[in-house]
Amino acid sequence: MAQAHDSPERPSTAAALVIGNELLSGKVVEANLPVLARAMRELGVELSRVVMVMDDIDVIAREVRSLAATHDWLFTSGGVGPTHDDVTIEAVAAAFGVRAVVDPGLAGMIRDHYGDATTEGHLRMALVPEGASLESSEAVRWPTVRYQNVWLLPGIPEVFRMKLPVVVERITPLVRGGAFVSRAVYTQMDEGDLKPLLDAVVARHPGVSVGSYPKWRDPAYKTKITFDGRDAARVDAARDAFVQTLPAGEPQRVE
Amino acid sequence: MAQAHDSPERPSTAAALVIGNELLSGKVVEANLPVLARAMRELGVELSRVVMVMDDIDVIAREVRSLAATHDWLFTSGGVGPTHDDVTIEAVAAAFGVRAVVDPGLAGMIRDHYGDATTEGHLRMALVPEGASLESSEAVRWPTVRYQNVWLLPGIPEVFRMKLPVVVERITPLVRGGAFVSRAVYTQMDEGDLKPLLDAVVARHPGVSVGSYPKWRDPAYKTKITFDGRDAARVDAARDAFVQTLPAGEPQRVE
16 A cells, blocks of 8 residues: 555545546546545545546556555546456556456356356456455455555446445555545625635634635525535634624525 | 647647546536537547646646647636635646736726626636636637636536637637547447457457447447547448447447
């Protein structure tokens, strides 16, 4: 695991590598990132970078090397099927300088599943980077391939969602930094008017991340201000201090 | 424009830099990428890379430098509002080694819009990288900032969609390579069984990109095979050759 053992108090980070020509060409709308992002958030892991690339083995390998080295975990999505455009397994193998080999257990599961209809094509789904781990659980029997801190997830959204709980279960005990705390304030003020109030709360509450999000044509509010951090007391203090600076009639809502 | 003038026959490429803590934290689902991807596809521009980063001026600047240098166009989404977490203008300025300055025309439009209620905060929206162009049209009067081959678009989906037509209008005459042609074949065969048929068509039809996309639990089909390229005759030939190799009862549908 990249740097977690070096500095145990540094909060855990993750990156995602989303693979697929169909996403970049606009034919398919990417649907796994929101699910992954929320799962990481709930764990207290900061997903800090996402890269979306084509089904190109060299491009994928380069990104895997880079992202795996600079984040505690890397999650790849897509390219783990058996066809010619599924190159993620080989790319991860190349990234780590190992071969892609047939895992006998996985090959056995595939043969059991397809029976007499098993083909070479099906058995391509038994390829893993040599030395990879197969992660499964009672509830999710079909394993997910993991190589060091890289989890190789399928692109099909239904299967991605089915497998993510295994990932969450396995990494939960390794997460450092504590859970995130999020608060929000909704106001009819616009960002231009809010700016000096936000600057003041940002200056006085280091360690709390303050975000400002305008809403387009919503009668309920014009701007949502968010307060995030890992220390609930500090986050609450920042939110409350900000609310104190608002004019009469504000805020519209506080979370 | 990066490399377009060096090799005019190389098809145009684009990258996107999507900026926003709220996207990576899972609070907001990214909605501009599908719109951008489809627009590029229709123009014949290959969107080949997307990077999603946090509201961090150094990270954004580094990505802008890198992506602008290696693609014909870079589109950024997000971070162009007036608050402390909107750092895209300054980041693009830093990437190109220029200052962020107030554009008098843009400041004038802001003063006209907010009248007596104009604040310093509002005027922050008049900051542009020094030397930037303001692109607008009859239909879309509020300008979009462009610095060399980098277009700085807003993150709010409704405004992104409103401004994209100006981008399309401006870059259309500059696009190289011709329009994309896409065909598709739907089959009840699974990817394992399709693999040798796909390998054969890929080998015999260079210049045509063949993709295979399994569908989860859809009675109409199991796998969709796509054929893409810029030469309609070649794309049609690949699709037709593939269809010839399918067994009786297939395909389910051809596009």
